[in-house]
Amino acid sequence: MIRTRFAPSPTGFLHIGGARTALFAWAYARHHAGRFILRIEDTDLVRSTPEAVQAILDGMRWLGLTHDEGPFYQTQRMSRYRAVIEEMLLTGSAYPCYMTPAELDRLREEQRAAGLKPRYDGRWRPEPGKTLPTPPVGVQPVIRFRNPTDGVVAWDDIVKGRVEIANDELDDLVIARADGTPTYNFCVVVDDWEMGITHVIRGDDHVNNTPRQINILQALGAQLPRYAHLSMILGDDGQKLSKRHGAVSVMQYDDEGYLPEAVLNYLARLGWSHGDDEIFSMPQFCEWFDLDHITPSAAQFNTEKLNWLNAHYLKRTETARLADLVQSRLQARGVTVAAAPSLAAIIDLYKERAANLNELADLAEVFYIELHPKAELLAKYLTPETLPALADFIDHLPAVAWEAAAISALIKASVARHGLKMPKLAMPLRVLLTGLEQTPSVDAVVALFPREMVLKRLAWPAKT
Structure with missing residues (x-):
């Protein structure tokens, strides 16, 4: 059975790039009658917040991307991660490293000065015939993964094609900090393995993590998932989508009066296509969706196109639903909707003229307030x-x-x-x-x- 996952880190809001990733993973599971898992990767205890977790859940709920399992929280699985690390220490696929942060910083400075790539030099890595230093008193070790030193790690990325990385380009990754806390890349591996994830669909900012995760999975004897790394989304100006483009939170689109089905339809066309089809329902999208038709090149966000789609959906949405959505907006402004005139009748008359719910609320508001024409x-x-x-x-x-x-x-x-x-x-x-x-x-x-x-x-x- 196909099993996909969406695994955001709650260090910020659910932004539009994350929403597209969630949509593609959800749709692929739906297309194959599989399972869609929601996992909250909250191992960054400093930056993760309950508010960000709630923002992610709110965004998923607003979009209607219902998960079949979860949400699972990595902070609630720490004992399992530590147990796997203990097993790896026993098998020799992981080892304690007593190098202090200050020593590692000095090493990197020396490597940069010599024109070398900064990396851990393996001084605490056990090797046949190698004598390790005596562990310093009072220093708690980190745990490092014993990465292969020869050959390549490779995978056939569904979007990017064949990717190969030489193992000698990768140093021994820290999989547990000195305080015993497992690190992000390790937790992801254990979760994908034990949750039976068959397809990892995520942004291409994770490509550099993939070879390390594959090597750990192989060390654990785990079945490798298929990987599909989605290209980034550019703003209207061709630059990387950022806060200055308004990409703060998916829920901002709700605040600005967009309908979730319009946002979903638009996101579905960001880097994926089905012929010349522009407007389609989510059931239709799930029926058509396939990872083979995702373009590897960056997708460009077009606000004008989103606005056009939203106006289209607004015109075709049931009046009763629009009336409920507009009434909640008017109430938030302190406007009381009276029994007469009928809000539904106002919506019926005006919805052809509005591009979003806020415009519709502006048009309806004049029927219920003390009016003072200019x-x-x-x-x-x-x-x-x-x-x-x-x-x-x-x-x-x-x-x-x-x-x-x-x-x-x-x-x-x-x-x-x-x-x-x-x-x-x-x-x-x-x-x-x-x-x-x-x-x-x-x-x-x-x-x-x-x-x-x-x-x-x-x-x-x-x-x-």
Whole structure:
């Protein structure tokens, strides 16, 4: 059975690159009717925080990337890691190293000065016929993995192709610190082994970790997973995606009014394609998805394309769901949504005009607040020419049937009686009722409001 995993470190938020990795690992498991495991790699006790863990869980939940197993926390598996290290010490695939941090720093400085690659020199590595130094008193050793010294470590990366690294390029990795805490690369190996991970799908910033992890897996006699290293994501400007591009947290996209299905659809197309298909559901994506169609070149984030996709999904989302999402945004602003006008009716009328939920909330808000149109708009449209037609419309408003068709007929009749064209009355009505110059058909907008509210807002010129 295919078993994939998403294994973020909780040292920050779930960013867009991590979300794409999670999506691809999730979709590959779904495509093969496999299992998707969520693992929190929280061995960095200094930088890992509960808030970051929660941000990761929130982001996964918002995107709908449901895990089948987990979340597993590495900090809760320390006893198992230590047991494996003890076994490795007994078999000779690991050994204690008493080199102090100060000695290691001096060694690296000497190597740099000599133009050499800084690396551990193996002075505490047991070898046949080699006499090791006497362990210094009071120094707790680190535990190092006994890396092979000849040959190559190689794998056929599903995305990058054949990768080979000479073993003599790798020094003996520390797998447990002096305080006994296992290190990141070692914990990853034990977890992937014991959780039966068949496919490791992760960012290509982990490529340098892979040869070391493969060697440890082989030393443990473990089955090697297949590896697929995803290329980085570049920002709109072609530079590496970073905080200045707004890539702080996946939940920021929720804050900015994006729908999760739009974000998922967009992420699916970052470095993967299925012909010319641009818009598809997650079930369709899972049916199509295959690691063979991931491009090894960097993917470029395009905010304009994401906005286009979000507007597409917004138009096709059920009104009741949009109303719930918009209402929560309005409540967060302190706006009370009254029973009338109907928020669902407002959404129905306006969702074709909005690119995101926040824009939709902006458009809906004017129906529920004390409106104060801008003075420049009032001066522009409430002119001596238009005021008589507006007064005529107001006079006949109490008796008109409260539906768009009847209101439209009243607007036409009012402008006809004063020898004006329809925009001469439609524009003042838009500004007085919504504070905006652009709205859907003005008769439909008027019909959204309760009659009493329209009369109250249109009475404004009479008070000036």
